Amino acid sequence: MKSTQGLEPRPIPQEAFDWYDEYAHGLIDRRTFMARLASLASLGLSMSVLTSALLPNYAQAEQVSFNDPAIKATYENFISPQGHAECQGYLASPTNVDGKTHAVLVIHENRGLNPYIKDVARRLAKAGFVAFAPDALHPLGGYPGNDDEGKSMQASMDKAKLENDFIAAAKFLKDHESTTSKLGAVGFCYGGYIVNMLAASIPDQLDAAAPFYGSPPAEELRANVKGPLMLHFAGLDTRINDTWPEYEKVLKANGADYVAHIYQGVNHGFHNDSTGRYAEEQAELAWSRTLGFFEKHLR
Structure with missing residues (x-):
């Protein structure tokens, strides 16, 4: 028997990450995704290795515990008159700040308020902001505990009503008794689209x-x-990156205050530390830039 000691694990090929992106965004179904992964068996990659690398493991995504004494986390309801009426979100606040402080809306991907997004809200609270992460799935009972079901639930919802829910969430947070009049927003994937939508829909309310x-x-x-906007792109994410040149032309024509960062060699979702797409160095750089951006424009 040959010893495997010292052998490097086989790298996950880029096409597997591309397939996951298609699957996560509803371009292919789970059966097709799994069949494509199975085709990589000839490379010596087992299904367990592939799925553990690509599918989220939220136990890995907790950087700030909900028991951390520096924060307080609760659920709060808000009303969305043009959306789904009664909505709910996760409010994370710093415990070491006297009086009001500045607020950041945190917007999830296309599958509801999963543990990774809650942790992002807690990271912001740890940094001294009041963070509010709405759950788009609350009208259907809330995030179901797994991304597959959450993705199907969110895809079934009225797009215009969902967008109005996030506009209502921004107003709720801006008017909250614990926040000042300054409001920021950060979002990932679908949430990134919603942040862009908010910048266009309520430009005078989003700082x-x-x-x-x-x-x-x-x-x-x-x-x-x-603006102000700080846009983050993954270098390998051609699906989103192909939309950027046209959008940038409009921002320039608007005289908008913006900066864009492209992180080379990383995939869509590189900030999400629950999957194999996570790129620690680039994620930390993007996050430190984001915190600095909020410090500059909200404090």
Whole structure:
């Protein structure tokens, strides 16, 4: 028997990450995704290795415990008159701040308020902001505990109502008794799109927008965007990156205050530390830039 001691694990090929991106965004179904992964068996990669690398493991995503004494986390309801009426979100606040402090809306991906997004809210609270992460799935009972079901639930919902729910969440947070009048927003994937949509829909109410690998707002709204924006893109994410040149032309024509960062050699979702797409160095850099951006424009 040959010893495997000292052998490096086989790298996951890029096409597997591309397939996961297609699957996560509803372009292929689970059966097709799994069949494509199975085709990589000839490379010596087992299904267990592939799925453990690609599918989320939220036990890995907790950087700030909900028991951390520096924060307080609760659920709060808000009303969305043009959306789904009664909605709910996760509010994380710093415990060591006297009086009001500045607020950041945290917007999840296309599968509801999963543990990774809650942890992002707690990270912001640890940094001294009041963070509010709405759960788009609350009208259907809330995030179901797994991303597959959450993705199907969110895809079944009315897009316009969902967008109005996030607009209502922004107003709720801006008017909250614990926050000042300054409001920021950060979002990932679908949440990145929602941040861009908010920058176009409520430009006078949003003081700092930080979309991570998000698509642009609707064309008819883009002329409203004035920033400040800090946009983060993954170098290997051609699906989203192909939308950027046209959007940037509009931002330039608007005279918008923006900066864009492209992180080479990483995949869509590189900030999400629950999957194999996570790129620690680039994620930490993007996050430190985002915190600095919020410090500059909200404090």
